[in-house]
Amino acid sequence: MSRRTVVVVRPTVSGIDEVATRRLIDQVRSAAQQDVRLAYLDVGSPSVHEVLDEAVVDGVSDVVLLPVAVPRDKYLTTWTRRAVANWSETRPAKQLTVTMHEPDSLADAVASHLGGLLDEPGTPIRDSPASYRSPAWSTIEAHDRHVLICKGPRCMAYGAGPLHRALTANSKNTETKVTGTGCLSPCNLGPLAIVNPPGEWYGHLHPEDASALVRDQVIAGGLAHKRVPR
Structure with missing residues (x-):
């Protein structure tokens, strides 16, 4: 055993x-x-x-x-x-x-450790305030489509991890941006994704559906039946 x-x-x-x-x-x-x-x-x-x-x-x-x-x-x-x-x-x-x-x-152990630091000198903070003003944080990555993939606990159980990896791989060198999110609900339809535009929801997805979602080939890819009505 x-x-x-x-x-x-x-x-x-x-x-x-x-x-x-x-x-x-x-x-x-x-x-x-x-x-x-x-x-x-x-x-x-x-x-x-x-x-x-x-x-x-x-x-x-x-x-x-x-x-x-x-x-x-x-x-x-x-x-x-x-x-x-x-x-x-x-x-x-x-x-x-x-x-x-x-x-x-665990909480007791951490509280005890933190208590022991109260009388200790801290480490000086020397980070530059410029990090809050970096131009990189003012630029939206160029894209025509945005796919949001739910990575809540139930969607992860249904395979959102491999789906997210497949979406990311298929989005390379395209105009589609892929973003993992927390729970979107309705969880029973997972793995779940939202495609913007046009703001359509798709459920019960699989990694092999990634290319059709990323490249706007939902009809050709046979995914129309996975569209979730709102």
Whole structure:
């Protein structure tokens, strides 16, 4: 019997410090001398579903999830449990025991560490204020179409990660801009995308639909039936 621990985090829509996150996982793995992996509830990849699928392929029998947020993020723990429930329902033939810890003591440990810094001198801040005035932040990237791809927890469970990667790859050297977003709802129709113009919504998308969306070939690409009426 083999066991794997998966640390689950929830990045902001703008992303997460990947280097620091990977360093955290490496430190946990080194300290515990165990098989420790990383999963993202939403926005980032790999998703909880992808990590569980990988565990099955690797012959792992038990997975323990550790949702990590300070302070405790109820959304993270609630939707991690729901993601596992959906994974189990949609993969009935895959045998894997999945449990979860909720390390509430993390907040106490962080509070204690922060308390120890209160009497310590801080590091001088020497950043230039010019960063707030950079011309680069005043220029809208040239584009004729803008595809918004939902990367909320349910859309990620349904495959928004591979879809986003396919959209980004297909948009290179085109006039289409692709942007990942947080939850757009309605989640049951995911993976979900909005194409502007004309402001049309598409649901139940797959990576192979990316080219038609990016290149305005919805009819030719057979995607008309995936248009979501409003």
